[in-house]
Amino acid sequence: MGVNMLTGGMSVAHLRSPRIRYEAATTQIPVIDFGLLKQQSTVTARSAVIEDIKNACQKLGCFHVVNHGISKSVISGALEAASSFFHLPPEKKSEFESFDLKKPVRYEAALQGNNNKLRLLLKHYANPLRDWIPFWPQNPPNYRETMGAYSKEIQQVAVQLIYAILESLGLGPNYHITNLENGMQLMAVNYYPYNNTAPHKIGLHAHTDYGFITILLQTCDGLQISHNNGNTWQPVHIQPGALHVHLGDHMEVLSNGRYKGLMHRAVLGCEERISMASIHGLSMNEKVGTLKELVDEQHPKRYRESSFTDFLEFISSGNNCGGKSFIQSLRNV
């Protein structure tokens, strides 16, 4: 099995083609050149990128990142390992099957009707890597090595992007968040089967992600976003070599609502699809609150503090079934 970089983006070779384009109107997603955020970039170039990030975060809650420095082989290695895992016989995956959200590794199959698959999910923590990797699957044999290499590089990109986003909020280039580097990285590795029925079947329902940002790698189209609480949806088309980045609940909290977490979902289509969402925040029990620099008389504090453990308790207690999302539960209204 090989992974090739087709013009449409990262594609697992045995997956079906051609890629479809969804019919709804498409939003042009701003493209951020990560190379221009690096130290050797000129001040003018860097400030122009920070301004682009600000506009993207305010208007859309997402952007694409190019020139991120993660090699094609690292990316294709991780996608291949994910694909091989999902194609293992069910009995090889079931050792990870659990509904206990606190497990370090968890496998879940969302099925419908005659056991038709809607989505297979493998979720595990990744940062600090040495703490979590001993729990990861050993089948396929290169899973730990290849997924580990990808996770490590994505974690570094994520930290720099979070600081760039904070700079775009006017916090200055030297703003520091204690323990961000040791914060949580949760990898949600998703597999969606081929199912090209119209209207498209939903593989993953509308939600916002926990954490500051999510970095999403995907083999083909299927991601949709909404800016009106799920009333209408826009497809996000993949872009060759680019990573999709969107804001999560805790960026909304940090920024005192200046930036909002992006609502998104995934639909099935005319190819098998793999997506890997790397979700970045602070560690399990660390509380995240609004930054004091973003609170004043005109902008009173709008959110309660919370940690990842609080989030897990919120979703395990079935609170979100009443229609209230985690972020809504944090708003002081």
Ligand SMILES: O=C(O)CCC(=O)C(=O)O
């Ligand atoms: O598959 C996708 O495009 C989205 C995945 C996602 O939103 C998630 O895993 O949280």
Ligand SMILES: [Fe+2]
């Ligand atoms: Fe998500």
